[in-house]
Amino acid sequence: METLVVERLAQFVNNGELDARMIKVESEHSACSAAFGAQAAGVRAFSATNSQGLALMNEILYIMSGARLPAVFGIVNRAMSSPINIWCDHSDTMGCRDTGWIQLYCESAQEILDTTLQAFRIGEHKDVLLPVMVCFDGFILSHLYEPVYIPTRTEVKPFVGKYRPHVKLDPDKPVTMGPVGMPDSYMEFKKQQAEAMEAAKKVIKDVDREFKRRYGRGYGGLVEKVNIPAKTIIIALGSVCGTIKEVIKKHKNIGLLRIRSFRPFPEKEVKKACAKAENICVIDRAFSFGNHGPIFTEVNSALRNCNATITGFIAGLGGRDITPDDIENVIKNADEGGTLWLDVFGKGVSR
Amino acid sequence: MAFVKFRYGRKNVISGSDACAIGAQLAGVKVIAAYPITPQK
Numbered sequence: 001m002e003t004l005v006v007e008r009l010a011q012f013v014n015n016g017e018l019d020a021r022m023i024k025v026e027s028e029h030s031a032c033s034a035a036f037g038a039q040a041a042g043v044r045a046f047s048a049t050n051s052q053g054l055a056l057m058n059e060i061l062y063i064m065s066g067a068r069l070p071a072v073f074g075i076v077n078r079a080m081s082s083p084i085n086i087w088c089d090h091s092d093t094m095g096c097r098d099t100g101w102i103q104l105y106c107e108s109a110q111e112i113l114d115t116t117l118q119a120f121r122i123g124e125h126k127d128v129l130l131p132v133m134v135c136f137d138g139f140i141l142s143h144l145y146e147p148v149y150i151p152t153r154t155e156v157k158p159f160v161g162k163y164r165p166h167v168k169l170d171p172d173k174p175v176t177m178g179p180v181g182m183p184d185s186y187m188e189f190k191k192q193q194a195e196a197m198e199a200a201k202k203v204i205k206d207v208d209r210e211f212k213r214r215y216g217r218g219y220g221g222l223v224e225k226v227n228i229p230a231k232t233i234i235i236a237l238g239s240v241c242g243t244i245k246e247v248i249k250k251h252k253n254i255g256l257l258r259i260r261s262f263r264p265f266p267e268k269e270v271k272k273a274c275a276k277a278e279n280i281c282v283i284d285r286a287f288s289f290g291n292h293g294p295i296f297t298e299v300n301s302a303l304r305n306c307n308a309t310i311t312g313f314i315a316g317l318g319g320r321d322i323t324p325d326d327i328e329n330v331i332k333n334a335d336e337g338g339t340l341w342l343d344v345f346g347k348g349v350s351r
Numbered sequence: 352m353a354f355v356k357f358r359y360g361r362k363n364v365i366s367g368s369d370a371c372a373i374g375a376q377l378a379g380v381k382v383i384a385a386y387p388i389t390p391q392k
Contacts, residue, residue: 006385008372013383018376023384031384038382046380048371053386072378074371109370116374134371141367147359148370156377163379 004142005048005074028053032060039069040177042168044120046071050138051078054092058099064131065100066193067178068166070123071131072116073101077238077285078138079318087319088138090238093262094286094294100193102132102200103263105237107224109146112136114217120160121207127199129166135262137239139319151215159214197264204261222266223257229276230255232334235299236283237262240315240322244283247327254331259295270302279334280310283322287314292339309335313349315342 012018023034031047038045049057054075064071075093079085093103102122106112112134119132136142167175181189205221212218226245231253234244241258248254257273259266274280280303284293291297296312303310313330316322320343329348333340340349357364365373375383 003385004366004368005372005375006383008369009375009380009383009385012372012376018380020379020381020383023382025384025386028386031386034384035382038384043381044379045382045384046375046378047384049386072375072380074368074375076368106367109365109367112367113370113374116371117378119374120378134374136367136371143366143368145364145366147362148365149362150365150373151377153377160378 005076009046028056029060032057032064035071035073036060036064036067036069039064039071040067040169042163042165042170044072044163046073048074048076050076051080051086051092054096055080058096061096061099061101061131063178066189068129068193068196069131070120070129072119072123073131073133074112074116075133075135076138076142077135085318086138088140088285089317089319090135090284090286090294091317093133093135094288097263097294100130100197101263102128102130102197102204102261104132104134104204104261105259106134106136106141107239107241107258109141109144110148110217111219112141113148113150114211114215114219117156117160118204118207118211120163122200122203124163125200125203125207126166128196128203130193130196130200135238140239149217155215159211201261201264201266204264219260220258222261222264223259223269223273225273226256226258228255228257228273231277232279232281232331233257233274233277234281234283234327234330235259235270235295237295238285240283240285243322243324244327247324247331251331262295262298265298265302267302270299271306274303274306274308277308280308281330281334282310282312283330284312284314285316285322287317296339309337311336312339313342314339
């Protein structure tokens with residue numbers, strides 16, 4: 001599915017519409033390694049992948065974020081095998097949420113384009129210098145055709161700007177990149193990485209604000225709020241938020257908090273948005289075996305001092321549709337607490 | 352942009368995958384590293 005992204009880029013290169021080098025490799029591990037090398041040499045590098053391919057990149061994902069190389073990858077969210085499944089869920093990116101990459105989740109094709117542009121500004125910001133995953137739902141968004149405003153290169157140029165790497169591999173100015181971090185220095189590297197991820201929160205908000213000022217489209221920075229404050233708040237990410245927005249139009253006192261940035265996690269924004277809510281419903285399109293859904297766990301942590309009932313809903317795994325009826329079931333079971341599974345074994349809701 | 356299915360006012364009707372690729376193109380990426388092998392002349 002990511003093939004469509006890189007196929008299109010291959011066409012651009014072939015047609016002379018993009019002055020770039022396509023590096024074709026034998027695995028995603030190599031693709032990530034090649035992107036690492038290119039970024040280290042001082043140019044903007046890009047790749048796209050998903051599912052098992054992203055899992056195969058895993059080793060290099062850590063290396064790239066640790067080396068503070070701000071590449072941007074498009075991730076077409078898909079389920080993990082087995083059983084073999086090529087359809088949408090978020091198991092792939094949730095499985096690498098601790099790799100040190102920024103993760104931004106999109107709801108529409110327009111947001112994918114705009115977020116890809118924003119991602120370069122965010123990752124390359126001097127206070128951040130971290131790689132970014134632009135995540136979007138497999139098939140539901142990757143194959144869906146929608147009207148999208150495509151800016152011209154002239155329009156985009158002043159926003160994205162020229163890439164000026166903070167450090168690069170240059171034989172005339174030799175540097176050491178990727179050295180051993182001994183026990184007396186490794187923790188300092190990781191602390192700086194943690195601080196960069198924290199700093200990214202402000203940068204994501206600022207970049208989105210600037211984007212809105214320039215182009216008239218903004219996405220709320222870290223989170224998008226719809227009808228908040230409300231008695232019941234549904235928290236989710238990705239394309240399902242479009243369905244939720246439609247369903248909550250029919251209800252009073254139900255809001256949506258769409259998490260746009262899962263890493264860094266918008267703890268402060270979640271706390272603020274949910275301060276007056278009685279019920280919080282968290283929809284996860286992934287499951288952390290032996291625990292709960294990943295977003296549910298994060299939200300529980302953010303709202304540890306809150307009196308609201310928090311209920312997690314596992315839904316839409318392996319491409320199963322999350323329908324308006326499913327969202328109605330979420331609303332009906334908003335005060336259950338714990339984790340419930342939606343639409344599994346023929347039951348609307350089960351524990 | 353031969354892949355554009357049709358236009359809708361000032362907008363082009365494209366897929367989410369196209370949108371991602373166009374974002375990377377507009378940002379001026381210099382290297383695209385990819386598997387599986389993509390068709391290229």
